[in-house]
Amino acid sequence: MDIFAAFANKLPAQLLSPGSFFSIYALASGLLIGFAYLALRQKRRRGHVRLRPLARAFFRRGLLLHRSTRADLFYLFVNVYLTAVFIGWACLTVGPVADAVRNALTGALGPRPTSAAPDLAARALVTIVGYLAMEWGYWLDHYLKHRVPFLWETHKTHHTAERLTPLTAWRVHPLDSLLFANITALSFGAAMGATRYALGSAATFAFADVNILTAIFFYTFVNLQHSEVSLPLRGLAGRLLMSPAHHQIHHSIDPAHYNSNLGNSLAVFDWLFGTLVVPPRESPRLKFGVVEPGVDPHSITELLVSPFGAVARALTPKAAEGILTIQAVTPPMNSAAPKSDEISA
Numbered sequence: 157m158d159i160f161a162a163f164a165n166k167l168p169a170q171l172l173s174p175g176s177f178f179s180i181y182a183l184a185s186g187l188l189i190g191f192a193y194l195a196l197r198q199k200r201r202r203g204h205v206r207l208r209p210l211a212r213a214f215f216r217r218g219l220l221l222h223r224s225t226r227a228d229l230f231y232l233f234v235n236v237y238l239t240a241v242f243i244g245w246a247c248l249t250v251g252p253v254a255d256a257v258r259n260a261l262t263g264a265l266g267p268r269p270t271s272a273a274p275d276l277a278a279r280a281l282v283t284i285v286g287y288l289a290m291e292w293g294y295w296l297d298h299y300l301k302h303r304v305p306f307l308w309e310t311h312k313t314h315h316t317a318e319r320l321t322p323l324t325a326w327r328v329h330p331l332d333s334l335l336f337a338n339i340t341a342l343s344f345g346a347a348m349g350a351t352r353y354a355l356g357s358a359a360t361f362a363f364a365d366v367n368i369l370t371a372i373f374f375y376t377f378v379n380l381q382h383s384e385v386s387l388p389l390r391g392l393a394g395r396l397l398m399s400p401a402h403h404q405i406h407h408s409i410d411p412a413h414y415n416s417n418l419g420n421s422l423a424v425f426d427w428l429f430g431t432l433v434v435p436p437r438e439s440p441r442l443k444f445g446v447v448e449p450g451v452d453p454h455s456i457t458e459l460l461v462s463p464f465g466a467v468a469r470a471l472t473p474k475a476a477e478g479i480l481t482i483q484a485v486t487p488p489m490n491s492a493a494p495k496s497d498e499i500s501a
């Protein structure tokens with residue numbers, strides 16, 4: 157396959173690869189779970205199920221044709237066709253990090269001991285360690301981006317989405333992706349180096365080359381996290397797992413929700429470090445976005461170009477003055493947007 161065909165094939169590969177979070181299979185699975193949840197909720201509240209409101213929760217004009225959603229679509233192409241190339245030469249990769257960690261451990265502790273763990277147990281352990289390492293890398297990267305002003309400027313683009321659809325996952329500035337790729341490569345690579353040293357293997361249980369635990373997340377919650385269907389987990393489950401409602405709270409413009417729920421599929425790191433907001437019993441009527449006076453958050457300039465200047469300005473000595481809470485620099489959004497929970501019911 158020539159280089160142009162490989163390039164053209166990038167988007168179909170995302171949509172058709174079963175290991176992609178954005179595959180038609182993962183999207184359909186998330187949709188089914190969302191439909192089933194809303195149908196059960198409707199049945200419990202009203203005693204019957206009406207299909208029209210269920211369909212409108214996912215497929216209504218005001219959501220799909222909103223400028224925010226169209227900007228997300230623009231970013232889908234930016235990320236699939238440009239950022240992937242950019243990241244390819246600008247970031248650490250897992251293999252060399254894992255090798256360096258394994259060699260360092262061998263140098264410090266001597267040749268690896270022979271593992272007594274049977275193959276299946278070792279594989280299960282590596283699967284869990286790899287999953288936790290990716291989750292930790294995600295949380296740490298996300299925490300830093302919500303706490304450090306110049307890093308927030310790389311991440312703010314994601315939060316300027318005023319409507320949430322699965323496309324919003326693509327609304328990520330290349331600088332944000334670059335930092336994410338490096339931090340997760342360090343975290344995951346270090347874990348894989350350690351397991352190779354300790355167990356002689358980095359083999360995991362996988363589905364379509366994706367860690368099986370991550371794949372389960374892809375086929376359940378990941379695409380519902382960027383939707384306006386408030387599907388909450390509470391109690392112990394809400395402290396362990398990041399339900400769609402958790403991530404919607406993360407996008408909320410309510411100051412009480414700023415810098416909360418930073419995890420990917422796990423809520424445990426937020427629970428441990430005090431950044432967890434478990435969805436309340438009454439689903440909150442959330443509004444999403446970051447609105448700054450005189451700024452159009454969905455213009456190509458604001459989406460793609462301005463973050464470079466904002467990062468540079470935030471790195472100047474005077475920049476952080478007056479910024480106490482990163483998301484607090486943004487004033488309230490106008491209230492024209494429909495309430496998410498009104499529609500999703």
Ligand SMILES: [Zn+2]
Nearest residue numbers: 298302311406
């Ligand atoms: Zn965030």
Ligand SMILES: [Zn+2]
Nearest residue numbers: 314382403407
């Ligand atoms: Zn998000």
